[in-house]
Amino acid sequence: MPSYLITGASRGLGFEFLRQLSNDSKNTVIGLVRDKKKADDKVAKELNRPNVHIVEADMNNYDTLKTSADKVSRILGGKLDYLIANAALMSQWSAFDPLGALGGEPQKLSQDILDTFSTNVLGNIHLFNVYVPLLQKGDGKKVLTITSGAGDIELVNQIGYSGGAPYAISKAAMNMVTAKYNAQYAPEGILFFGISPGVVNTSEGNVEPTPEQLEGIAEMVKRFQIHEPNFNSFLTPEESVKTVLSIFDKASLKDGYGGGFVSHLGKGEKWL
Ligand SMILES: NC(=O)c1ccc[n+]([C@@H]2O[C@H](COP(=O)([O-])OP(=O)(O)OC[C@H]3O[C@@H](n4cnc5c(N)ncnc54)[C@H](OP(=O)(O)O)[C@@H]3O)[C@@H](O)[C@H]2O)c1
Incomplete structure (x- = not known):
């Protein structure tokens, strides 16, 4: 009975991980969300499966993460096989303008960087620390971070x-x-690694982008085409999660995935 925990499971890629993994009734799949009531309603309406559980936690609040691990432990009998660290904050304010322009509002820029770092980095560090004891007892022993080509220095330098x-x-x-984390836990057989999901349209339910945002997206796409000239459309969550899970299934310490990050197309492949 493999068990999975997915953060940011309320929508976007996280909900799609929840959906695809729970298609197999042998899997027990737990979604970590900020608003349990809302997520429970969505799951009841769209999935209605007994192998899906929703637990509440905020990536910016250590105590809620710690409490969530106790709840997950009770659901799973003290062990967890797989953790998918998917939740992230993608600030709209800083999405397109360069740092030199954002610097016109220094306090806002400081706050934006701190908020993003708190959720996307510190939050995951606390998440890993409270869940490692369960992973150590589990059989799967894999921790996947959903990363991004955006975090690849070579790509940024290539496309400017x-x-x-x-x-x-x-x-x-x-x-x-x-x-x-890989350096610390690979010796005991736990694989920590990252996969970028590609560029995915997870905008369902969001407000319509402003003209400035559309301009920003167009500029971003133009830059992406320097890296992959054939890039012209976003993946659906379904397509992206399918490719990510196929890499996740086969990835192992033995095959050199430990501590690294790869694209949804696999090792050494382009980000798009
Ligand atoms: N979409 C893409 O093209 C793309 C490309 C590269 C990488 N990625 C990565 O893929 C992952 C998923 O992206 P997505 O497009 O599905 O994002 P999304 O639709 O914006 O969803 C983000 C998820 O993270 C959760 N979250 C944000 N802050 C949180 C907090 N403080 N505590 C708990 N949960 C929090 C959100 O919960 P709420 O519903 O409560 O806000 C939501 O479930 C992210 O790691 C992202 O960086 C995405």
Whole structure:
């Protein structure tokens, strides 16, 4: 009975992980969310499966993460096989403008960077620390961080893309966090690694983008095409999660995945 814990399971890729993994009734799949009532309603309406559980926690609040681990432990009998660290904050304010322009509002920039770092980096560090004891007792022993090509320095240098810096900084930092956890836990057989899901349309239910945001997206796509000239459309969550899970299933310490990060297309492949 493999067990999975997915953070950020309320929507987007996280909900799609919940959906695809719970398709197999042998899996027990737990979604970590900020608003349990809302997520329970969505799960009841769209999935209605006995192998799905929703537990509440905020990535910015250590105590809620610790309490969630106690709840998950009770559901799973003290052990967890697989953890997918998917939750992240993607600030709209800093999504497209370069740091030099955002610096026109220094306090706002400080707060944006701190908020992004708190959720995307520190939150995952606390998450790993409270869940490692369960993973140590589990059989799967894999921890996947959903990272991004945005955190790849070589890509940024290749395409010269200056937008979304706070988010990119957090993803690059998280890649190092993954390497550090791998250094600590690979000797006891736990694999920590990252996969970028590609560029995915997870905007369902969001408000319509403003003209400035559309302009920002167009510029970003133009830059992405320097890396992959054939890039012209976003993946659906279903397509992305399918490819991520196929890599996740086969990835192992033995095959050199430990501490690294790969694209949804696999090791050494492009980000798009
Ligand atoms: N979409 C893409 O093209 C793309 C590309 C590269 C990488 N990624 C990565 O893929 C992952 C999922 O992206 P997505 O597009 O599905 O994002 P999304 O639709 O914006 O969903 C983000 C999820 O993270 C949760 N979250 C945010 N802050 C949280 C907090 N403080 N505590 C708990 N949960 C929190 C959100 O919960 P609420 O519902 O409560 O807000 C939501 O479930 C992220 O790690 C992202 O960086 C995405």
